[in-house]
Amino acid sequence: MKSIGLIAANDLRRQFFQPFAWILLALTSALLAWQFLIAFDAYLRIAPKLDAVANSQGATDLIAVPLLRALSGMLMLIVPLATMHTLAGERRANTLPLLQAAGVRSFDIVTGKFLGALALVTLIIAMAMLMPLSLQLGTHLDLGRLAAVAFGLFLFAMSLSAIGVLCSAWTAHPVLAATAALIIGSLLAMLDMGARFQGIDNALINWLSMSTHLEPFFLGLVASIDIVYFLLVTVLALLFAARRLDSLRTRG
Template sequence: MKTLGLIATNDLRRQFLQPFAWILLALACALLAWQFLIAFDAYLRIAPKLDAVANSQGATDLIAVPLLRALSGMLMLIVPLATMQTLAGERRAHTLPLLQSAGISSLNIVTGKLLGALALVALIILLALLMPLSLQFGTDLDLGRLAAIATGLLLYAMSLTAIGVLCSAWTAHPVLAATAALIIGSLLAMLDMGARFQGIDNALINWLSMSTHLEPFFHGLVASIDIIYFLLLTTLALLFAARRLDSLRTRG
């Protein structure tokens, strides 16, 4: 556990010592703040009319949920950028053999890398959540639903991060790793799109899609099957990444 913490902390510190992490964080916050302000302005315009409608939607539905749903789409691009240097950067700098020679198992290495990259992504999710939560002082938010969405986004981000670490383990070129992670993540997210167009929503292809398991969280539903799916996807990606490092260790 101490080894995982050291790897994760070192990776996170190294990210923030470079301008790229700050630029990524700033751009993500700027885009989210822009969407938040637009949604907030639209809500203020229609708020007087909503008071006269029974069971009308509130700030949670009209501001928070669209913002966090947009964030889920942004994570598809943010996570590959945050993970592309995790192992590809080590290989490119020829420092991976030093890490492996320290007696750390490949699984511990990839898990530590996952935690380091996920910390940056989790910070972006936290900042996005703080925007609608700032409205709690002037309106009633569904905090339980927001907590469910936050849980879903963290699980979703964790799976994407594991995929990014896997792709980074397979190449010494960070840009190639980011591209591969973006493609794989997009395919898994939109895997069942064709099936849904055909009216199929309860087949194996639907279950394999990440969007199928993320969507219930936006409705405030936290189901064990969805949690297990994201944990399983993360575990498989990490195991394949560890196996890749083992092969690199064997080849020297």
Template sequence: MSVALLIARHEWRRLAVQPFAWGLAAVAVALMAWQFLLSLDGFVELAPKLGGLQHAPGATDLVAIALLRSWSSLLVLLVPLVTMRSFAGERRAQTLPLLLASGVGNARIVVGKYLGALGYVIGLTVLVASMPLALGFGAALDAGKVAAALLGLGLYAAALVAIGVACSAWTAQPALAAAAALAISSLLAVVDAGARLQGVDSSAINYLALPTHLQPFFLGLVGSVDVVYFGLVVVVALALATRRLDVLRTGD
């Protein structure tokens, strides 16, 4: 595992010196900051009217959870851009054979690349989450609900990063890897939309959708079935990436 952490640290350093990574982070955080300010302004205007209502939503639902929901939607677009160079970039630069010849197991290489990309995404998530959490100094936040939402976001990000790393391993072009990851993530995000339009909301196709398992966390509910689902997505995606490296190593 120490080797995997070394590879992850190398990935973090590689991202830290890339203007693209810094630009992507700046744009993403700026968008979330703008939405946070708009949500906060709207909440301040609504607060006097909500004060007289029973069980009225507060800053947790109208500002914090709303911002985290928007961040989850942005992650579908952002993560493929972060992971697209994990392996495809190595292949394009012709440095992947050197990595494969280093004697490190394929699984460790995949886990290291995965942890490197995940660390970047989690770092951005922490920055975004710090905005609504700052409201705790002047407003009453439901700490349990926010914590559940952050846990769900972490699992959701982990699944998206795993999909992105797998796509990068199976393609030789970073742009194609990003497109494939975006397509798969988007498909898993809307796979149950048609079924729900037909009134089906408890079938296997609903279970496959990412939002089906993320939504309970935003409601403050942490279920083992949802945690297991995200874990399975990560394991399957990383296993596919490892299998691809096996093929590349043997040259078949």
């Protein structure tokens, strides 16, 4: 466990010593802030009309949830960028054999790299959450629903991070790792799109799709089956990544 923590802390520290992490945070914040301000302005324009309608939607439905839903789409790109150097960068710099020679288990290396990348992505989610939460100063928000959305986004990002680490373990080229992670994540997210167009929403292909398990969180629903799904994807991806490192260790 100590080696996992050291690897994760070192990876996170190294990311912030380079401009890439700061640029990623700045661009993501700018895009979300732009969308937040547009949605907030539109809400202010229609707020007087909403007051006259019984059971009308409020700031949670019209500003917060759409903003965080947009973040889920952005995570499809952000996470592969955040994870592409985790193991591919080590292999390209020929530093991975040093970790392996130090007696650190492959699964510990993979888990440490995963936690380091996930910490950066979690920071992005936290920054995004602060925008709608600022509305609590002047209006009523459904904080329970926002907590469910935040939890769902974290689980979603966790699965994408594990997939990104897996792709990074299979190549020494970070750009190729990011591309593979983006494709795999997109396929998993849109896996059941054709089935839904045909009215199929309760088949195996629906259960395998990430969007099926993420959507309930936006409605404020936290179900154990959705949590188990994201945990299963994460664990399987990390196990396959560790196995890949074991094969690299054996081949020397």
